Amino acid sequence: MSTNLDTIRSLAERDYKWGFVTDIEDDRIPKGLNEEIVRIISAKKNEPEFMLEWRLKAYRHWASLEQAQAEPTWANVKYSPIDYQNIIYYSAPKQKPGLKSLDELDPEILRTYEKLGIPLAEQKMLAGVAVDAVFDSVSVATTFKAKLSEVGVIFCSFSEAVQKHPELVKKYLGSVVPHTDNFFAALNAAVFTDGSFVYVPKGVRCPMELSTYFRINAAETGQFERTLIVADEGASVSYLEGCTAPIRDENQLHAAVVELVALDNAQIKYSTVQNWYPGDKNGKGGIYNFVTKRGKCAGANSKISWTQVETGSAITWKYPSCILQGDNSVGEFYSVALTNNYQQADTGTKMIHLGKNTSSTIVSKGISAGHGQNTYRGMVKIMKGASGARNYTQCDSLLIGDQCGAHTFPYIEVKNSTARMEHEASTSKIGEDQLFYLQQRGLKAEDAVSMIVNGFCKQVFRELPMEFAVEAQKLLSVSLEGSVG
Amino acid sequence: MSLLKITNLHATVAGHEILKGIDLTINAGEVHSIMGPNGSGKSTLAQVLSRRQTYEVTAGEVLFNGKDLLAMKPEEAACEGVFLAFQYPVEIPGIGNAYFLRSALNAMRKYRGEDEVDAMDFLPMYREKLKLLEMDEKLMSRSVNEGFSGGEKKRNEILQMAVLEPKLAILDETDSGLDIDALRIVAKGVNAMRSPERAMLVVTHYQRLLNYIATDFVHVLVDGRIVRSGGPELALELEEKGYGWIEAEARQSAPASV
Numbered sequence: 001m002s003t004n005l006d007t008i009r010s011l012a013e014r015d016y017k018w019g020f021v022t023d024i025e026d027d028r029i030p031k032g033l034n035e036e037i038v039r040i041i042s043a044k045k046n047e048p049e050f051m052l053e054w055r056l057k058a059y060r061h062w063a064s065l066e067q068a069q070a071e072p073t074w075a076n077v078k079y080s081p082i083d084y085q086n087i088i089y090y091s092a093p094k095q096k097p098g099l100k101s102l103d104e105l106d107p108e109i110l111r112t113y114e115k116l117g118i119p120l121a122e123q124k125m126l127a128g129v130a131v132d133a134v135f136d137s138v139s140v141a142t143t144f145k146a147k148l149s150e151v152g153v154i155f156c157s158f159s160e161a162v163q164k165h166p167e168l169v170k171k172y173l174g175s176v177v178p179h180t181d182n183f184f185a186a187l188n189a190a191v192f193t194d195g196s197f198v199y200v201p202k203g204v205r206c207p208m209e210l211s212t213y214f215r216i217n218a219a220e221t222g223q224f225e226r227t228l229i230v231a232d233e234g235a236s237v238s239y240l241e242g243c244t245a246p247i248r249d250e251n252q253l254h255a256a257v258v259e260l261v262a263l264d265n266a267q268i269k270y271s272t273v274q275n276w277y278p279g280d281k282n283g284k285g286g287i288y289n290f291v292t293k294r295g296k297c298a299g300a301n302s303k304i305s306w307t308q309v310e311t312g313s314a315i316t317w318k319y320p321s322c323i324l325q326g327d328n329s330v331g332e333f334y335s336v337a338l339t340n341n342y343q344q345a346d347t348g349t350k351m352i353h354l355g356k357n358t359s360s361t362i363v364s365k366g367i368s369a370g371h372g373q374n375t376y377r378g379m380v381k382i383m384k385g386a387s388g389a390r391n392y393t394q395c396d397s398l399l400i401g402d403q404c405g406a407h408t409f410p411y412i413e414v415k416n417s418t419a420r421m422e423h424e425a426s427t428s429k430i431g432e433d434q435l436f437y438l439q440q441r442g443l444k445a446e447d448a449v450s451m452i453v454n455g456f457c458k459q460v461f462r463e464l465p466m467e468f469a470v471e472a473q474k475l476l477s478v479s480l481e482g483s484v485g
Numbered sequence: 486m487s488l489l490k491i492t493n494l495h496a497t498v499a500g501h502e503i504l505k506g507i508d509l510t511i512n513a514g515e516v517h518s519i520m521g522p523n524g525s526g527k528s529t530l531a532q533v534l535s536r537r538q539t540y541e542v543t544a545g546e547v548l549f550n551g552k553d554l555l556a557m558k559p560e561e562a563a564c565e566g567v568f569l570a571f572q573y574p575v576e577i578p579g580i581g582n583a584y585f586l587r588s589a590l591n592a593m594r595k596y597r598g599e600d601e602v603d604a605m606d607f608l609p610m611y612r613e614k615l616k617l618l619e620m621d622e623k624l625m626s627r628s629v630n631e632g633f634s635g636g637e638k639k640r641n642e643i644l645q646m647a648v649l650e651p652k653l654a655i656l657d658e659t660d661s662g663l664d665i666d667a668l669r670i671v672a673k674g675v676n677a678m679r680s681p682e683r684a685m686l687v688v689t690h691y692q693r694l695l696n697y698i699a700t701d702f703v704h705v706l707v708d709g710r711i712v713r714s715g716g717p718e719l720a721l722e723l724e725e726k727g728y729g730w731i732e733a734e735a736r737q738s739a740p741a742s743v
Contacts, residue, residue, distance in 0.1 A: 433575050437575040437577075438577070439558070440535050440559050440568075440571075441563060441585075441589035441649070442564050442589050442593040442596065443589060451585075451588070454580070455577055455578050455580035455628065
């Protein structure tokens with residue numbers, strides 16, 4: 001018995017191999033946050049007046065929340081208070097303005113992405129995947145832009161969208177997650193520095209996977225990016241984001257906002273493989289991942305599907321949600337969240353049913369190892385007008401070892417009696433008997449745990465785009481290594 | 486050299502001594518049966534030989550093919566050729582049967598320095614063994630043992646044995662919970678596996694299984710010791726007279742046991 005527990009424990013203690021720092025000159029502003037800082041950020045990005053005003057409004061709202069000590073405390077996570085005046089809100093690698101091609105990009109940055117397995121040179125890339133690379137506060141490169149624009153798809157950095165497509169930005173920015181939504185959303189709206197922007201025009205199926213790779217590099221900075229994806233009537237797009245950061249003893253804040261808008265008959269599939277630095281095995285350092293993600297099925301028959309594989313971060317606080325406004329619209333949430341060592345995750349979703357015959361599916365798989373704490377928090381709300389609404393929720397927890405925890409908080413609010421709700425939940429433990437069975441068939445303990453965990457997550461992995469499902473499986477094995485010895 | 490040589494094996498579980506000095510030698514090609522009343526240590530012996538870590542070996546030696554079996558981890562023992570057909574096979578949700586079995590086969594081949602088998606080469610072999618055990622091909626895509634009936638689980642154990650081709654197959658109460666048809670099919674699978682290179686250790690409470698699997702030797706285990714060994718006729722005698730008389734005999738010869 002003890003051997004298997006030791007085995008399980010040591011699987012958790014593997015090195016984080018994405019933890020290197022790129023030595024590069026950066027342009028950063030002083031620490032702290034006030035109106036002046038917001039103005040500096042806006043000026044650095046050469047933004048039109050409407051953006052500055054939007055930011056200032058958000059800043060003032062955030063400052064009032066800060067003063068009222070309204071930072072949310074309801075999540076099932078513990079951390080020391082964050083000193084928002086001790087963070088650098090803008091840091092960008094120094095580079096020539098207006099890069100014409102990747103050849104002009106700092107070779108150190110190119111090498112960084114290659115080391116991360118994300119080569120930016122188009123000929124080397126996975127065929128059929130376009131990448132926007134965000135390095136600290138700015139987008140450094142976006143690939144396949146020309147090819148995408150042939151079919152009218154706009155895929156660029158948020159900064160570029162503000163310059164080139166201000167009318168779209170103005171129309172949709174904050175339309176799903178307003179700056180008043182919550183503390184971190186307000187903070188993000190005030191200081192967000194970059195992110196990705198996608199617009200898929202009427203009737204267009206985006207011909208390739210789009211993805212953004214977020215990399216935090218500079219110390220003492222926060223990363224605040226904003227992603228906005230709009231699928232016009234009958235359009236469809238599949239988008240994937242990935243993220244890593246260097247190993248540091250200090251915690252770093254990542255407070256992003258993602259907004260999705262799907263009009264009539266449009267479909268958006270949004271997948272995340274989150275692998276921020278999780279802290280060391282004693283819980284020192286790591287990213288605070290406080291993220292607001294929401295999609296609006298604005299049109300009839302639209303569909304938004306979230307798939308997330310969360311293996312990194314010291315603390316994860318995120319609830320990718322769907323507002324099902326259009327009749328017959330569909331919302332989906334598939335999640336694997338792994339907490340190992342001293343990681344904490346409070347994650348789940350909200351499905352808000354407004355339209356008629358709307359349906360939602362929630363499949364959440366939480367894995368806790370080491371001293372990890374894993375919380376599923378979900379809300380399904382059926383509003384008065386949402387006749388014929390349906391929800392299916394399944395949340396399963398898997399415990400590895402005897403020091404970790406799994407928690408579930410499902411909220412259900414039904415205001416229409418025609419709703420059909422299903423909820424299933426389970427908690428299981430990787431048993432000594434399962435491990436022994438696989439070992440008796442010749443598998444090493446580590447491979448046995450990895451096989452059991454992959455089996456547990458299968459329902460979610462099969463929702464990921466093919467190329468990434470394999471990656472996610474590998475990542476999960478690596479994140480678990482050391483939890484079995 | 487014998488395939489398995491057990492000398493004075495003692496083992497405890499949670500502080501209780503279960504095996505109190507087992508001596509047993511098995512040669513390649515032989516089929517041995519271990520019989521005994523409930524709680525006599527039959528299953529413990531099977532688990533210790535397959536190196537389950539919940540059982541602590543406190544004394545004795547076990548040589549498998551001349552190697553120290555007790556120094557091996559479960560996966561090493563498995564890769565060296567020790568196979569345990571479980572009394573209670575475990576479910577692994579989300580992992581397909583065929584995928585699991587191919588992973589197991591490849592782990593063993595890798596251990597022996599052989600090339601891995603790809604899906605194309607694996608499937609025909611797998612199908613052939615499925616046929617032998619009269620199992621439905623649909624099982625291939627189902628998760629390991631998930632939603633299997635008791636009989637299907639036991640057949641699946643023998644299927645795994647047939648694919649993995651061990652040197653020593655230990656069948657732990659494989660007959661328990663099987664109806665007569667399933668028993669016949671399982672026995673057919675086991676008999677097809679008999680070979681001069683392979684030994685079998687059949688752990689069973691009832692003689693019934695031995696009507697289908699011809700055994701060379703029968704050993705009776707009582708209170709952690711082998712108290713009597715003989716040929717197949719010993720099993721018939723036990724079936725007729727029960728275990729009581731042999732337990733009484735054992736108590737007389739070893740009164741000091743606590």
